[in-house]
Amino acid sequence: MPYTPYHFGPSGFVALILRKYIDVPVFILANVIVDIEVLFYDHWPYHRYVHTLLIGAAAGLLWGLAAYPFRNIFKKVMQLVHVPYKTSFWKMLISGILGVWFHVLIDAVYHWDVNIFWPSKAKPLYNLLTKGQVKIVCLTFFIWAFISYIFAVKSYLEQKKASKVKHAAK
Numbered sequence: 001m002p003y004t005p006y007h008f009g010p011s012g013f014v015a016l017i018l019r020k021y022i023d024v025p026v027f028i029l030a031n032v033i034v035d036i037e038v039l040f041y042d043h044w045p046y047h048r049y050v051h052t053l054l055i056g057a058a059a060g061l062l063w064g065l066a067a068y069p070f071r072n073i074f075k076k077v078m079q080l081v082h083v084p085y086k087t088s089f090w091k092m093l094i095s096g097i098l099g100v101w102f103h104v105l106i107d108a109v110y111h112w113d114v115n116i117f118w119p120s121k122a123k124p125l126y127n128l129l130t131k132g133q134v135k136i137v138c139l140t141f142f143i144w145a146f147i148s149y150i151f152a153v154k155s156y157l158e159q160k161k162a163s164k165v166k167h168a169a170k
């Protein structure tokens with residue numbers, strides 16, 4: 001759980017640059033929700049079922065489904081932070097799954113107890129980068145996420161301006 005904040009940089013960056021195809025809040029929150037699993041166990045292994053591609057996909061799908069009725073709240077929050085937001089049922093489902101997978105992918109490099117390909121015990125990703133390198137990469141992505149956020153705000157304001165001009169012309 002103390003590692004969860006590291007996921008905000010990479011997930012924020014990916015969600016923002018792919019926001020045409022990805023529901024930004026659903027994707028980012030999926031990255032947080034996965035780690036609820038870690039809270040369930042008071043002993044090792046902490047990463048069990050949700051930290052796999054298979055069960056993780058089911059968890060992400062459920063999260064997308066659960067989020068769907070709240071899409072108007074997400075829309076309001078995105079308006080508050082000035083990020084363009086257009087979603088759909090399928091976009092939310094897919095973003096839930098991809099968000100969980102993205103989290104599991106990073107964790108599979110970092111944590112030895114992640115069985116990404118469960119029920120197989122293969123861990124081809126583990127230690128591809130050292131723990132220190134994973135942390136540095138994640139922290140670097142905070143900068144990239146911030147830059148892509150600035151661009152998202154820019155296009156939000158441009159869209160708003162364009163729709164105002166349209167209204168005025170009527």
Ligand SMILES: [Zn+2]
Nearest residue numbers: 034035103107
């Ligand atoms: Zn995790």
